Amino acid sequence: MTIAKIMQRLTAFGMLAGISLLASGCESMVVLDPKGPIGAQQRDLIYFTMLLCLIVLVPVLLLTAWIVWRFRDKKDNKAPYQPKWAHSTKLELVWWGIPIIIILVLAVTTARYTHALDPAKPIQSSAKPVTIQVTSLDWKWLFQYPDQGIATVNYLVIPEDTPIRFELTSDGPMNSFWIPQLGGMIYTMSGMSTTLYLQADEQGEYMGSGANFTGRDFAKMGFTAKAVAQGDFEKWVKEAKTSGKQLTEEGYLKLALPGTSEQMTYASIPDGLFKRIVHEYSMSRGALAGIGQKAKTLSEQHAKEDGETGSAPAELPPKTAPSSGGHSGHNMKEMNH
Amino acid sequence: MLDKIKEFASWFFVTGDPLIYGADIAIALTTAAIIFVLTYFKKWKWLWREWLTTVDHKRVGIMYIIASLLMLFRGGVDALLMRTQLAFPDMQFLSPEHYNQVFTTHGVIMILFMAMPLMFGLFNIAVPLQIGARDVAFPFLNSLSFWLFFMGAMLFNMSFVIGGSADAGWLSYPPLSEMTGSPGVGQDFYIWGIQISGIGSLMTGINFIVTIVKMRAPGMTWSKIPMFTWSVLSSCITIIIAFPVLTVTLALLFLDRYLGAHFFTMDGGGNAMMYVNLIWMWGHPEVYIVVLPAFGIYSEIVSTFSKKRLFGYGSMVFAMMSISLMSYFTWLHHFFTMGSGANVNTFFAITTMIIAIPTGVKIFNWLFTMYRGRLTFSTPMLWSIAFIPCFVVGGMTGVMLSVAPADFQFHNSYFLIAHFHQVLIGGVAFGYFAGLYYWWPKMFGFKLNETLGKWAFWIWNIGFYVCFMPQYFVGLDGMTRRVSTYSWDTGWWGLNFTSTIGGFLMGIGFLFQVWQIAHSIKFMEKDTTGDPWNGRTLEWSIPSPAPLYNFATTPQVTERDDWWEEKERIAAGKAPKPQPVLEPIHMPKNSAIPFIQSVCWFAVGFGLVFHWLWIAIPGLLGVGITMLAHSFNYDTDYYIPVDEIIRTEEAARRSV
Numbered sequence: 001m002t003i004a005k006i007m008q009r010l011t012a013f014g015m016l017a018g019i020s021l022l023a024s025g026c027e028s029m030v031v032l033d034p035k036g037p038i039g040a041q042q043r044d045l046i047y048f049t050m051l052l053c054l055i056v057l058v059p060v061l062l063l064t065a066w067i068v069w070r071f072r073d074k075k076d077n078k079a080p081y082q083p084k085w086a087h088s089t090k091l092e093l094v095w096w097g098i099p100i101i102i103i104l105v106l107a108v109t110t111a112r113y114t115h116a117l118d119p120a121k122p123i124q125s126s127a128k129p130v131t132i133q134v135t136s137l138d139w140k141w142l143f144q145y146p147d148q149g150i151a152t153v154n155y156l157v158i159p160e161d162t163p164i165r166f167e168l169t170s171d172g173p174m175n176s177f178w179i180p181q182l183g184g185m186i187y188t189m190s191g192m193s194t195t196l197y198l199q200a201d202e203q204g205e206y207m208g209s210g211a212n213f214t215g216r217d218f219a220k221m222g223f224t225a226k227a228v229a230q231g232d233f234e235k236w237v238k239e240a241k242t243s244g245k246q247l248t249e250e251g252y253l254k255l256a257l258p259g260t261s262e263q264m265t266y267a268s269i270p271d272g273l274f275k276r277i278v279h280e281y282s283m284s285r286g287a288l289a290g291i292g293q294k295a296k297t298l299s300e301q302h303a304k305e306d307g308e309t310g311s312a313p314a315e316l317p318p319k320t321a322p323s324s325g326g327h328s329g330h331n332m333k334e335m336n337h
Numbered sequence: 338m339l340d341k342i343k344e345f346a347s348w349f350f351v352t353g354d355p356l357i358y359g360a361d362i363a364i365a366l367t368t369a370a371i372i373f374v375l376t377y378f379k380k381w382k383w384l385w386r387e388w389l390t391t392v393d394h395k396r397v398g399i400m401y402i403i404a405s406l407l408m409l410f411r412g413g414v415d416a417l418l419m420r421t422q423l424a425f426p427d428m429q430f431l432s433p434e435h436y437n438q439v440f441t442t443h444g445v446i447m448i449l450f451m452a453m454p455l456m457f458g459l460f461n462i463a464v465p466l467q468i469g470a471r472d473v474a475f476p477f478l479n480s481l482s483f484w485l486f487f488m489g490a491m492l493f494n495m496s497f498v499i500g501g502s503a504d505a506g507w508l509s510y511p512p513l514s515e516m517t518g519s520p521g522v523g524q525d526f527y528i529w530g531i532q533i534s535g536i537g538s539l540m541t542g543i544n545f546i547v548t549i550v551k552m553r554a555p556g557m558t559w560s561k562i563p564m565f566t567w568s569v570l571s572s573c574i575t576i577i578i579a580f581p582v583l584t585v586t587l588a589l590l591f592l593d594r595y596l597g598a599h600f601f602t603m604d605g606g607g608n609a610m611m612y613v614n615l616i617w618m619w620g621h622p623e624v625y626i627v628v629l630p631a632f633g634i635y636s637e638i639v640s641t642f643s644k645k646r647l648f649g650y651g652s653m654v655f656a657m658m659s660i661s662l663m664s665y666f667t668w669l670h671h672f673f674t675m676g677s678g679a680n681v682n683t684f685f686a687i688t689t690m691i692i693a694i695p696t697g698v699k700i701f702n703w704l705f706t707m708y709r710g711r712l713t714f715s716t717p718m719l720w721s722i723a724f725i726p727c728f729v730v731g732g733m734t735g736v737m738l739s740v741a742p743a744d745f746q747f748h749n750s751y752f753l754i755a756h757f758h759q760v761l762i763g764g765v766a767f768g769y770f771a772g773l774y775y776w777w778p779k780m781f782g783f784k785l786n787e788t789l790g791k792w793a794f795w796i797w798n799i800g801f802y803v804c805f806m807p808q809y810f811v812g813l814d815g816m817t818r819r820v821s822t823y824s825w826d827t828g829w830w831g832l833n834f835t836s837t838i839g840g841f842l843m844g845i846g847f848l849f850q851v852w853q854i855a856h857s858i859k860f861m862e863k864d865t866t867g868d869p870w871n872g873r874t875l876e877w878s879i880p881s882p883a884p885l886y887n888f889a890t891t892p893q894v895t896e897r898d899d900w901w902e903e904k905e906r907i908a909a910g911k912a913p914k915p916q917p918v919l920e921p922i923h924m925p926k927n928s929a930i931p932f933i934q935s936v937c938w939f940a941v942g943f944g945l946v947f948h949w950l951w952i953a954i955p956g957l958l959g960v961g962i963t964m965l966a967h968s969f970n971y972d973t974d975y976y977i978p979v980d981e982i983i984r985t986e987e988a989a990r991r992s993v
Contacts (some may be wrong), residue, residue, distance in 0.1 A: 029813035031746045045743045053733040060700065064725050067704055071643070073711040082709040086646035095650075095701035099694040107687045110740045114686065117742040118679040173513040174609060176674060176749055180815040184745020187675050189610065190512065191603040194676035207827070211749035211817040213506050215513055216433050219820040282603050294948045295522040295594070298501025299352045 011034045030180040035202045035227070037123060038183030045113050052106055056099070062079050119186050120195040123163035129197070130159060133274040135187040136175035136210060138258040139217035144269050148238040151247050153255070153264040156225040159233035166196040169278045171256050176211035179225045185211050190282035193274075200227035220260045244268045256281065340918060351501055354435065356418075361498055368768070390927040392476035393497040395883055397483045398461030399780055402773065404487055405455035408446050411494065413847055415443035420804075420840035423833050426825045435820035437504035438523065442497065444507025449531060450490040452627045455769045456959035457486070457541050459630065464545060467563045468884060469554025469892040474547035476925040477967070478540050484935035485537030488959050492942045493530025496523050500946065503527035506819065508616050509590070511601035511609045516594050516972070522946050528591045529942030533935075535583055542576030545569055554875070556894035563874045563898075564640075564647055567654050568633025571661040575626045578665070583619035586612060593946070610675065610762035611668050617668035624761070625664040629657055630680050631768025632699060635721045638771055639703045641870055642718035643710030646898060650797055656695035663692050673741045682741040689739035696732060700725060700814050715870065716790035720771035726761030731756060734809065752812030752845040755805045770850075789853035797846030804839025805833035867989075873898035880989035886922045889986050919983065921976040928973070934963040 034040045070079050115121075122129065133144040144151040158164050168177055178185035182198040183192040200206070210221035228236065247255075247266035252273060255261070296304070388396060418439050422431045422913040425632050431439065432706050440516040465473055473479050488836055496502045501525035505514040512518050514527075549570045553562065562570075590612065592598040600607030601612040640647040647653065669677070669685040703725065712718065738747050747753055778784050811832040816823065823829055868877040876883070879899045893914060907913050937959030944953025 017621075030812040030815045039746075042743055042746050045740060046737065046746065049737045049740050049743060053736055057729055057733050060704075060729050061702060061726055064722075067707050068712060068722055071707055071710050071712050073644075073713045077711070080709050081644075081711055083645045085709055086648050086650065086706075089707075091701075091705065092649055092652055092698075095698055096694070099697040103690050103694055105433060106690055106736070106740065110686045110690070110742070111683045113740070113742045114683045115679040117675060117745075119745070120678075164382070168788055173518055174510065178749075178817070180746065184742065185674050185748060186745070187672065189675070190609070207815055209815065211818055213437075213510075213513070213819040215505070215518060217435065218437075219433065219822050293516060293597070295525055295946075296520050297348055297351070297499075297522055299348050299350065301501070302353055308378065324743075 002157045018075070022062045030110065030207065034181055034183070035204060035206065035242075036182040037201065038117065038198055039181055041113070041117060042184055043332070045109070045117075048109065049106065052102055055062060057101060091329040117184075119184070119197065121197065122165070123197045123199050125161075125163045125199070127159075127162040129163040131165045132156065132158070134166050134177055134188065135274070136168075136172060136177070136214070136276055137256050138172040139214060139221050140259075140261040141177075141208075141210070141221065141223050142255065142273055145237070146269070146274065147239075149268055150237060151266040151269045152240070153261050153266075154223045155263045156208065156223065157236050158200060158225060158227050159166045159230045160200050160227045162230070163197055163199045166198065167274065168194045168196060169274070169282065171277050172258075172280050173214040174212055175214050175221070177208070178211045179206050179208040181206045182225065187212065191278065193278050200225075203227050203229060216258075217260045223263075240265050241267050247273070249273070251279075252277075349499060350565050351498055356435075357498060364498065371986070385929075388931060389932050390480075390929045392472075392480045392925050392927055392931075393666060393885060394461045394465050394473050394476065394479060395780065397479050398458045400483055401454045401458030401461060401486070404490065405451050405453075405458060406776055408451040408454070408494075409847070410489065412443050412446040412451050415439045415446065417840055417844055418836040419443065422821065423823075424837040425834070426823050426827070426830055428822060431821065433821040434504060434593075437819075438497065438502040440819055441503045441507055441509075441523075441527075442493075445493065445503070445527065445531070446490075447761075448507065448623065448627070449487075449534065450493065452765055452769070453534075453538060454486055454490075455773075456572075456627055456630050457482070457538075457946070459634070459769065459772045459776065460541070460545055462780055463772075464548060464566055464569050464877060465552070466779065466879070466887060468549065468552060468557060469567050469798060469870070469872050469875050469894065470548065470552040471887050471922065472546050472925065474552055475544050477928055477931065477973070479930035480928065481934065482537040482541040482544065484931045485540075485938060486534040488935040488939040489530045489532070489534025489537065489942070492533065492723050492939055492946075493526055496526035496530075500526065506616060510616075511590065511612050512603070514590060515602055525591075525594065525946040526942075528587050528594070528901070529946060532584065532591075533938050533942055535587075538571060538576060538585070539580040542573040547604065549573075554888075554892045554894050557899075560650070561894055561897045561899070564636035564650070564653060565630070565633035565874075568629045568631075568636070568657055571657040572626050572629040575622050575629070575661045575664060579619045579622040579626065582615060586615040586619065589615075591945075595948075603843055610672075613672055613675075614668065617671045618665070621671065622661075622664040622669045624757075628764045628768075629661060631724075631772075634772040634775070635703060635724060636706075636766045637874065638717045638721045638775055639706045640898075641775075641872055642713050642715060642721075643707045644713075645706055645710035646872070647702070648705040648708075649698075649988045650897065653702055656699050657923055659695050660692055661721055663688060663695075667692065670739055670741075670744070673744045683949050686741040686744075689938065690736050693736050693739075700729060715774075716785070716787055716794060717771045717775040717870070719791065720767045720774070721792050723794070724763055724767045724771075727759060727767065727801070731759030731763050735760060747812065749817050750812035751808040751816045751818060754818050755808035755812060758805050758808075775870065776876075778869045778881050779876055780882060781866075783857060783861040783863050784869055785854050785857045786860070789849055789856055793846050793849035795854055796849060797843055800839045800842025800844075800846055802839070803842060804836050807836045807839075809828075811836070815930050868900075873901035875900055878903070879987075884985050884989060886924060886982065886985075887924075889919060889982050890917045919979045921978050922982060923976055924975060926973050926975055928970075930963050930967045930970075934960055937963060 011074070031046070032043055034043050131146055133146060135142040141154055142151060143153070143156050164176065165192070168186060168188040169192065170190045172190070174187055174189045176185045176187050177196065179198065182200055184195050186196040188194070204227055206225045206227065208223045208225045210218065214221070243265050245264070245266050246268045247270065249270050252270070350361070375384060389398065391397065418431060419436065422428050422436055461479070465471070500522040503509065503519070503526060504521070505519050509524065509527060514524050527793065549562070549566055583897070589598070589600040593600050593602065593607075599607040601607050601609050603609070636647055636653060666688040667685060669681065670689045673682050673685070714722075734752070738744050738753065739758055774785055774790060811829050814829060814832070816827070816829050864881040867880040869881070870877070875894070878892065879888060892899070903914060937956045940956030941953050944950060944956055946980060
């Protein structure tokens, strides 16, 4: 088989892959299929920047193909050959000028959108915003509804057409809170609280995830955000309140230990827990390291895990004692100053 | 006693993973094979004299390149392990911990132990030759830089069979990388592996700035410096400003871990975001550090294979220098989603997108270098042409990422992964491959096989697009980076599977390159001319491989593409430039100190990882003693006598 033939086949294969890719790409990618005003504006901005870039991209690709074909070294190539031609102020002005203009347009657009879409900026709406306090834990999400006095783990229920004011923090490694169909993400960081406004215009279940790597069970930090009608939301809150499970201070400290979790609902939350997470608990598990504490080898870590929890990876079933999950399971109370 | 040894071994070596046991066996066999071959062929002395103690920039360059290609293999295997794990939903191929270690080492190795040394290798091979110098400004320091890099890389690599690898991501954000988040020794291996090799990188930066500023041949004014050398200068300026930041950042992290300091923990008033700021103040310039020399390589190759002068020399230099300056004002775009407020985000969004202007200008200049030229498609040129569409698309997605509010949707998703692989592979790796093919004859005296090279090129390129294009889409579909697994109901399977096929195609492309090198060694196409590509710059005016002293007489530069102009003059029937009389050449002597001192540094790092001061302190003493020994060594140079130069030149030219 000649090389040309094999190359042809490879190219054909590549095209096939490309087609299948486009086909699967068209099945509505979530970022380009927003269900809320923030996500919609971000999608428009993405389309706009893409178009602006294509204005440069397409001509450059065509020009490249044409130049490479036109000036190839062939005996009967009649294209001009000017080996000493190396400067043209006019041409250079053109290709310094065009990108400058495009970047100028983009810069102005970016500045406007950055202010308009500032995550902490409230969404204009006649509905009163619902506040949800989000805490990323190792490796689960805790959502508190301070006004409703309830909390959930790994799922959210929100009323449609209502701005949601997310207050975010972390009691563990920093993470990133992302519900692509409602809008862009924001970091959750220990010791500080960030704000993110999102809104769902349609009922439905939306995928949410942690986007910033946080260690072993990072991949299991997905959650769902369920947007429901206002009445259904109130009904759900009532049901949650009668579910019987309570989130206590001790319960929280256990929940915060490393381990994964199922979806859970809490009928009540302690007053001001979120504030304490931000100011007192956040990573107070941190930094016991000192000259006296040595890092462990991997084999040693494995041996420790096997000894404590058996060989199966530690899961955290609802309302049971937390697993140590491999990472240092210090007792939170000791360090709680 | 035996039990104690067994207990120690099962603690010290990583156990419980069949892949690791495979690696253990492979390492043991390879080491045994190397020792056997060296002993059997009585090559120990040769290895020591010709390579381990050499201060010749060309040999140092070759060692850099060999080491980096090995690291490319290691990093590539890591990549394929990841792609295998992600090929199907709910895969059980790698455990989450193992997956985390694999992507962490993949990132660290590819950037710091593959791209950087391959770049330094090409610096070493080409820069002194291009500027008509006999060596770099500080040959001893150059050798020390290499050995520090090598020992740092070995220390880092060792962690996957001894102790366990780092698993907190290639930039190791705290608090995950602190003792509580990463109780393993991997993080300490990470700190010391990078720290030791980072000192080497910083010294290389200084060395090449001085070399370029002070050691150019007479007549080579600033406006006559070859473009690759310009790119090295801009890259080195960025290195000497960025790398100290990395050194300090990692030192602080080490203090947190080792002494219980609180620089980056919420306890005791530290702040993890301070680390994120610091590491990206190094990390973003770092990507320009590796891409700028690639720009230089493309400039050389495009003009050589278009048989035409480089278009817009002044623009090119200005563009590169402005990129190296602006690279310091972009770090925050790595965490637009921190919630730092609209004004801050706007500032960094605009400073980031501005870099697209000089970069775009360079693309046009390359295109117009080809315009009205005569293009031949040898492998170096193929890689350079393939770079253009790849980098333009990657650059475009980069501009899209720089728009802060849109970045809220791209950040930490596979869209980002696709973008930076496209610019790092399409820009950096393609460029270094092109440079490697281009300067290979100058290094070894033979060309690499073109047919196999073209096979490698096409497979690599097709593989590249099949691998990374789907990742843009899966990113827009909400898949985040670093997830070790996903479920069927996400709908990400098709794209991930396609991407995995592409990954393996690139792996096959790499195998073709290995085959190409092996085949070319066996069936050498000897380069008897010293100028196999009809080159333009000074390195092509001397025989291949370059003699120890590079230039028998110092060249006198009068033009920008001096060697090309000289050839034109001779072709036009004019007399070649008069050659000055031969004089004895002043050369540096070999030294064992860089190697020994780096071994001592290795001991320091290794000792501190395991808190074994009985290794670290003697190591540190060794470092001090070797420094002193070098300070009091006055026997560092010698002269090559004229008759030896004549003999060498005749031997080299007789094969012409």
